[in-house]
Amino acid sequence: xxxxxxxxxxxxxxxxxxxxxxxxxxxxxxxxxxxxxxxxxxxxxxxxxxxxxxxxxxxxxxxxxxxxxxxxxxxxxxxxxxxxxxxxxxxxxxxxxxxxxxxxxxxxxxxxxxxxxxxxxxxxxxxxxxxxxxxxxxxxxxxxxxxxxxxxxxxxxxxxxxxxxxxxxxxxxxxxxxxxxxxxxxxxxxxxxxxxxxxxxxxxxxxxxxxxxxxxxxxxxxxxxxxxxxxxxxxxxxxxxxxxxxxxxxxxxxxxxxxxxxxxxxxxxxxxxxxxxxxxxxxxxxxxxxxxxxxxxxxxxxxxxxxxxxxxxxxxxx
Numbered sequence: 001x002x003x004x005x006x007x008x009x010x011x012x013x014x015x016x017x018x019x020x021x022x023x024x025x026x027x028x029x030x031x032x033x034x035x036x037x038x039x040x041x042x043x044x045x046x047x048x049x050x051x052x053x054x055x056x057x058x059x060x061x062x063x064x065x066x067x068x069x070x071x072x073x074x075x076x077x078x079x080x081x082x083x084x085x086x087x088x089x090x091x092x093x094x095x096x097x098x099x100x101x102x103x104x105x106x107x108x109x110x111x112x113x114x115x116x117x118x119x120x121x122x123x124x125x126x127x128x129x130x131x132x133x134x135x136x137x138x139x140x141x142x143x144x145x146x147x148x149x150x151x152x153x154x155x156x157x158x159x160x161x162x163x164x165x166x167x168x169x170x171x172x173x174x175x176x177x178x179x180x181x182x183x184x185x186x187x188x189x190x191x192x193x194x195x196x197x198x199x200x201x202x203x204x205x206x207x208x209x210x211x212x213x214x215x216x217x218x219x220x221x222x223x224x225x226x227x228x229x230x231x232x233x234x235x236x237x238x239x240x241x242x243x244x245x246x247x248x249x250x251x252x253x254x255x256x257x258x259x260x261x262x263x264x265x266x267x268x269x270x271x272x273x274x275x276x277x278x279x280x281x282x283x284x285x286x287x288x289x290x291x292x293x294x295x296x297x298x299x300x301x302x303x304x305x306x307x308x309x310x311x312x313x314x315x316x317x318x
Contacts, residue, residue, distance in 0.1 A: 042306050042307070042308055043306070043307055043308075044303060044304055044305060044306055044307065045266065045269060045302050045303050045304070045305045045307060046084070046085065046086065046299065046303035046304065047086065047112070048087075048269055048275065048276040048277065048307065049083070049085040049086070049087065049276065049277055049278075049279070049299060049303070050085060050087040050088065050089060050113075050115075050239065050276055050277065050278040050279070051076070051079045051080050051083055051085050051087070051088050051089070051278070051279050051280075051281065051282060051285075052089045052091075052241065052278050052279065052280035052281050053076030053079050053080075053088055053089065053090045053091070053281055053282045053283070054076070054090070054091050054092075054093045054281060054282070054283050055075070055076070055092070055093045055094070055096045055097065056072065056073050056074060056075045056282075056283070057071065057072060057073060057093075057283065058091075058093035058281070058283045059072065059245065059281065059283035059284055060072060060283070062245065062247060062250070063284070063287075065250060066250040066251060068287070070287055072282075072283050072284055072285070072286050072287060073286065074282045074283065074285050074286040075107070075282065076088060076090050076107075076108075076282050077107035077108060078282060078286075079281065079282025079285050080111060080282075082282075082285055082286075082296070083279060083285070083295070083296055083299060084296070084299055084300065084303065085279070085299065086111055086112040086113070087111060087112055087113040087114075087115075087276070088108060088111055088113070088114050088115070089114075089115040089116075089117070089148055089187070089278065090114070090115070090116055090117060091117040091119060091148070091150055092117060092119065092120065092121055093121075094121060095121045099133035099134070099137070100133060100136075100137060101116075101133070101134065101137040101141075102137065102140065102141075105137070105141055105144075108143065109143070111143055112143060113143060113145045113146070114141070114143050114144045114145065115144075115145065115146040115147065115148050115185075115187055116134060116138070116144060116146075116147055116148065117147070117148045117149075117150050118131060118134070118147045118148060118149055118150075118173075119148075119149070119150045119151070119155075123150075123151060123154075123155060123163075124155060124163045125149060125152070125155060125156075125163070125165055128172075128176075131173075131176075134147075135176060135177075135179055138179045138180075138184060139179050139180040144184070145184060145185060146184050146185035146186065146187055146207070146208070147177065147184055147185075147186055147187065148187040148188070148189070148210075149186070149187065149188045149189065149206070150189050151189055152165075152188050152189060152190075152202070153189075153190060153191075153194045153197060153199055153202075154194075156202075157197055167201055167202065167205065170202060170205045171205060173186070174186060174205055185207040185208055186205070186206045186207050186208075187206065187207065187208045187209075187210055187239075188202070188203070188206040188208075188209055188210065189210050189212060189241075190209055190210070190211055190212070190229070191211075191212055191213070191214055192211075192213060192218065192221070192225035192228070192229075193214075195225070195228050195229060195232060200232060200233065203232070203233045203236060206236065207236070207237070208236065208237045208238070208239060208275065209229070209233060209236050209237070209238045209239070210238075210239045210241050210278060211226060211229055211238055211239070211240055211241055212241035212243070212280075213225070213241075213243070214243075214247060214248045215246070215248030215249060216243070216246035216248065216249050216251075216253055216254060216257050217248070217249065218248075219257050219260060219261065222260070222261070222264060223264065226238075226240070226268075230273070237274075237275035238273070238274050238275060239274060239275055239276040239277065239278050240261070240264070240265045240268065240274050240276070240277050240278070241278045241280060242258070242261040242262065242265065242277060242278065242279050242280065242295075243280050243281075244258070244279060244280060244281065244284050244285060244289055244291050244292050244295070245280075245281075245284045245289075252284075252287075252289045252290070252291060253289070253291040254291070255290045255291055255294055257291075258290075258291035258294060258295060259294065259298075262277070262295060262298050265277040266302060269307055270307055272308075279295060
């Protein structure tokens with residue numbers, strides 16, 4: 001009996017040891033689950049960077065108007081490659097890209113996320129029949145994660161505007177965004193001068209808000225104006241849009257203002273105030289502009305920094 005007892009001690013010790021480590025593992029799992037309840041997995045700054053694009057030459061008229069000595073010929077995919085960013089938004093220009101879109105999207109396959117614009121060539125939001133080919137294409141494009149309403153509030157106000165989109169029409173559009181069993185996000189563009197319009201009900205039907213300052217001179221109020229948006233819509237993820245070209249002033253974006261946008265954008269990313277930064281656009285990124293070249297170096301420097309992505313405070317009405 002004594003021998004049997006001694007031979008059983010290692011077994012009991014091993015069982016107790018296994019039980020101890022199992023308990024530690026369970027506790028660690030519980031702690032991890034608690035931690036991720038308020039946060040998603042860690043990401044890098046680069047994961048949150050986007051380029052806003054159009055087919056090559058999409059802003060050449062603006063360059064001509066400013067008497068710039070060169071025109072652009074950079075494509076959307078080249079723009080993403082040049083900046084080294086993994087996410088891309090694309091708008092149409094002169095009817096391109098056109099259905100069925102598949103060949104146009106081949107260069108986008110290495111990207112993490114692609115968001116496609118729902119505006120037609122004239123800026124008007126595509127109607128139900130017009131947007132169906134795009135939704136059919138989305139079912140074949142796994143990294144197409146959302147759709148964009150570009151310059152939406154320019155188009156729909158006042159209410160008697162022939163391009164007006166009602167809240168019921170926007171709800172119907174949202175219902176169409178479950179494609180192949182997967183919901184795509186709905187993005188919308190807004191400018192500071194539009195924040196006094198009755199747009200809050202429209203924001204409630206969108207998933208993400210992209211915020212842009214058209215006139216570079218108004219970037220002096222960027223912190224205050226963005227704060228107004230946060231107060232108006234506290235429960236929607238927001239992305240900060242940064243122009244490489246001052247379209248309102250018909251000139252390249254001044255370097256000091258580009259640096260200000262990037263500095264604030266990084267701070268807001270780290271603080272969880274924004275969900276991304278968007279740079280516009282490929283259509284001026286091959287002109288050797290100081291704002292573009294500085295931004296490329298800045299992305300290389302900060303892109304690998306870790307950030308903790310906060311969970312969204314709320315989700316839109318379905």
